[in-house]
Amino acid sequence: MLLFGAPESSQEFFADLGFGSATAPTEFTNDSVPNDFAPVALETGIDTKKALNLLTLRPVAGAVIVGTSTDKQTVRYVERGTGQIYEIDLAANKETLLSDTTFAQATKATWSNNGTSVVIESGSPTSEQVQLLTWEKDSNASSTNQEGQFTASEIAPDAYAFAFSNDNKNLYYLRSDRDGSLGYSYSLATNKPTLTFSLPFIAPAVEWTKIPLVYNRPGEKQAGYAYRLVSGELESAGAGGEALVAKAFYDKGVVLSKVVDGLLRGAYVGSDNFDLAIPAIPEKCVSGTTDEQKMYCSYPIEQSGNLPTDWYKGTAKLQDYLWSIDLAESSPSRGTALLISDLTNESGQNIDATDMSTDYTHTRLLFRDKYTHSLWMYDTTLRNK
Numbered sequence: 001m002l003l004f005g006a007p008e009s010s011q012e013f014f015a016d017l018g019f020g021s022a023t024a025p026t027e028f029t030n031d032s033v034p035n036d037f038a039p040v041a042l043e044t045g046i047d048t049k050k051a052l053n054l055l056t057l058r059p060v061a062g063a064v065i066v067g068t069s070t071d072k073q074t075v076r077y078v079e080r081g082t083g084q085i086y087e088i089d090l091a092a093n094k095e096t097l098l099s100d101t102t103f104a105q106a107t108k109a110t111w112s113n114n115g116t117s118v119v120i121e122s123g124s125p126t127s128e129q130v131q132l133l134t135w136e137k138d139s140n141a142s143s144t145n146q147e148g149q150f151t152a153s154e155i156a157p158d159a160y161a162f163a164f165s166n167d168n169k170n171l172y173y174l175r176s177d178r179d180g181s182l183g184y185s186y187s188l189a190t191n192k193p194t195l196t197f198s199l200p201f202i203a204p205a206v207e208w209t210k211i212p213l214v215y216n217r218p219g220e221k222q223a224g225y226a227y228r229l230v231s232g233e234l235e236s237a238g239a240g241g242e243a244l245v246a247k248a249f250y251d252k253g254v255v256l257s258k259v260v261d262g263l264l265r266g267a268y269v270g271s272d273n274f275d276l277a278i279p280a281i282p283e284k285c286v287s288g289t290t291d292e293q294k295m296y297c298s299y300p301i302e303q304s305g306n307l308p309t310d311w312y313k314g315t316a317k318l319q320d321y322l323w324s325i326d327l328a329e330s331s332p333s334r335g336t337a338l339l340i341s342d343l344t345n346e347s348g349q350n351i352d353a354t355d356m357s358t359d360y361t362h363t364r365l366l367f368r369d370k371y372t373h374s375l376w377m378y379d380t381t382l383r384n385k
Contacts, residue, residue, distance in 0.1 A: 039094040046093050051382035052346045055088055056095070059373035061120070062109025065359035065366050070379075073359060075366070076118075078109035080373050083120050085133070085150060090377075099150045103131060112164035113360075117188060119155065119162045119171065130155040132171065134188065153191060159184070163208035172208045174199075183212070183229075197232050205245070207282070213237060213248040220309040226256060238269035243309050247282040249327055250290055255280045257308070264307045272329040277337035280325070281308050286356045286365065293328035296365055296380075298343065298353035317371060318352045319344050322378060340383055343376075351376065 044054045055063075055075060063077035075088040076098070083103025087096045103122040110119045116135040123129040133150040159173040171186040181199040183206075186192070199214060207213040214234075215226035224244030226237040237246060241258030248254055253270025257279035266279035278299045285297040298320035305316030322341040326333050343351040353367040353376075365378040 039089065039092070039096045042088065042093050042095050046088075046090060048090055048379070049382065051379050052341065052343070053377050053379075054347070055375045055377055056086070057374075058086070060368055060375040061106050061373070062111060062118070062355065063366055063368070063375055064111035064113065064115050064357065065364055065377070066115035068360045070359070070361060070364065073364070074115070075375075075377070076111065076115040077375060078106060078118060078120055080106060082106060083109075083122055083131075085118070099133070101133075101150070101152065103129070110162040110164070112168045113166065114168050116168065117164060117171070118150075119173075121160075128157055130157055130159055132186075155186070156193075160203070161206045165208075174204070174206060176202055197229060199229075199234075205282070207246075207248045209248045209251055211251050213246055213254060215244060215246045217312075219243065220306060224258065226254060228254075238267075238273075243307075245280075245282055245308055247280050247285050247295070249287050249295060252290070252293075253327070253329075255285070255295065255325075255327075257281065259307075263303055268327055268329075268335065270329060274329075274335045276325055276335045278323055278325065279307075281311065283354045284320070284356055284367075286358045288324070288358070289362045292362070293326070293331070295325045295327055296340075296356065296358070297323050297325060297337075298351075298356065298367065299323060314370075317350070320351050320353050322353075322365075324380075340380065341378065347376070 043057055046053045046055065059080040061078040061080040063075055065073055065075050067073035071091060073090050078085055083106035085099040087098050103120050105124060106120050106122040108121040118133050120131050120133060131152045132155050133152050135148050135150055137148040156175060159175050161174040163172045169188055171188060173184055175182045180201050181204060182195055183197040184193045185196050201216055204214045204216050212229040213226065214229060216224050221242060223240050223242060225240035226244060226246035227234040228237050237254045238256045244256060244258040246254055246256050253268055255266055255268055257264055257266040264279040266276035268274050268276060278297065280297050284299060285295055288294040288296060300318045301321055307316060310316035320343050321339060322343055323337040324340055325337050326335065328334055352370045354370040356365060356367040358365055363379060363381050368375055
């Protein structure tokens, strides 16, 4: 039997046993008022000359930085609770409502990297809903000051572990069945899902890299194992261990973090293996470019609580620092961690980062606070300025 850590949704408790009717789709409203879509000045007052910025006072379910040039980038996000979608113009310091469609109790949003598609998970723990929204140009939207609008389509309500392909053409997700888990690729062009693989365990964590990385969710005092899915077959990604979590570094290697002698410790497994100065909780890390060969992670200087299990349960609140970990296998400093920011000191409030992502240039980091759901951006090029 495989045991997993504390769930954030009922999906992590129950497998799809193949009986019962599908849950009805979330009811939503769309009472558009033309002026609602006009850009308004941000209350947070973004300063793009500062490294760390609070982007919005609204609680956020998920966000993405859009654009290939930092001087023209925007941030799109879904408001937690309402499911409404906003866009922040970083240079102009203004915010625009893109969609006033409401999805009650929206808790999580997963974006494509170009900001044109988003999956919104909403509803109560016993009545979860999933909607895929895609951006379409609309010739009739000029009356609302919009260049387009988001249109919604339903995804299986028991789907989870979403991610979009790098080319933004497909949506990946898992579903559970009696024997384990099924992996799907959903075409955004045809709105049709295709079964691509099956796994022999229920509700695993998955990272949708070119060679998918999967592992069973961490459980206290339970051994975890990570695998690469190669041509439909599972291959070990390294030695297992207590409460193991895993983060892929593209397809070059894997960062494994597990409890050793009561402490969470990290190691890199690739063509060469080496220990890391700090561990890597996947939701708190993002890879830099393959040329730079580093990974950005948030983590406290001193560990507290039973990590990572207590963090996933929500009983351990971390005071994060931002680090850059050297993953270059040929580097004499490989495995070391460079301190980039004391996030608490720099922000004036405690930050426990989650859902970390990066922009196209890999210089701007985007993350939410796990408990307040506030949205932050850190520009690594402005460190110490």
